[in-house]
Amino acid sequence: MAAPSDLERWARHIVLRDVGGPGQQKIRAARVLVVGAGGLGSPILLYLAAAGIGTIGLVDDDRVSLSNLQRQVIHRLEDVGRLKVESARDAIARLDPGIAVVLHPIRLDAANADAIVAGWDVVVDGVDTLDARFVLADACERARTPLVSSGVLEFYGWLTVLEPWKTGEDGRPNPRFRDVVRRPAQGRQPTCAEVGILGVVPGVLGTLAANEVLKLVVGYGEPLVRRLLSVDLRDVGFDVLDYAAPDPGDGS
Template identity: 50%
Template sequence: MIKIQFAPNEVARYARHIILREFGGEGQQKLKAARVLMVGAGGLGAPVLSYLAAAGVGTLGIVDDDTVALSNLQRQIIHDTAAIGSAKVDSAEQAVHRLNPHITVEKHALRLDENNAASILERYDIIVDGSDNFTTRYLLADMAADLHKPLVSGAIGRFDGSVTVLKPYEDSNPHYRDLFPAPPPAGTVPGCAEAGVIGALPGVIGSLQAMEVIKLITGIGKPLIGRLLLYDGLDARFDTISYKRRLIF
């Protein structure tokens, strides 16, 4: 591994990481060298970007084609009232740099589709899905698998959320479509605007996604590969479902 130099103030910034026996200076160097793409700078993207920036992930790519609206602020805490009307990628970049000026931010103010996804995803080590629609979720899952990129997938709705990690290109690990073979019919699953969502829920799920990213980068712990972590906010309960590869691709 190439040794990366830290400025004195970076050593102080990351001191609580560096003293961890499982982590140390080598783990922090891995974070600084890493390139992570966050798809969506909304409810899930807010905690993911905040915690990865605070942790010292060297390069954060942000994909989002939306602007900040007043109704976003109840849960998308990377944005504030002054950012209303601004592009979410711009607002998120400013928040990341306020938190940690050592982070490089790469902005992609667009919606991912079959024509541009591969050229963007291939630039990064790990992909994080914070999208709010099934088209993007399935596109990301399929494209990340084809490009051999780990995907940290999260989803929320009303009071519930879920997280899983996908690396189907290794060891016969399952695909996203082993878990969810096909998108639900259009209009059958209401989005946040129709069904609502409790504001703190994305913080729980996004923080779990950030933790999985840090584990993947540093090699510590056991990622949620082949496991779907479910969170019920009303009942304050976590459950884990194991799943295996069952489809032929």
């Protein structure tokens, strides 16, 4: 942080109100786990690395394929066939070799989630199914680690921040992931491979997710806790819906 090149690298943050030198030091001290190095994971990782997050964890068992490059902008043509976590690690190092990167070239599941999630300041969800999001959200709730969660499909996406172990100003617990999304029946959830995804959609949602991480780390603004952002890039519309945990005793 003290090196002159560091002051130059983060000069636009250091002069920025509500970030400044202290905020940049928080960013450098932060440990952020990104689960999924695909469509959402790509902009999340690039912006977190550019911002100077000091330690970044990567979880993904997949390899880069040609059909990924339309949206997974952290990977290049010459990375096709490589593990996504290794391709992403190299991209992060090209931006800033001072970032420590922890690789988990495995698929997150109920058996390994607690161990993977342990010890991080913030976890970011860039997984590719709602089932995996439930597993990740449950593990983050047990670990009491803030989770920045988003999903994309076709021209659309959503984003929210989950801290269900905390209570809000009304004294009520914050909502859990299951208070946002219903658990889908087996085989019901459409995938990007089946119905498609406009490449810029995860670009927009992943960039907004990276902003939520920086809000949590630095402390500026209000994180999207108890709020669901819905993005429609077909017509271009942003809606923010307030939501809460079910009322006690409410059977619905």
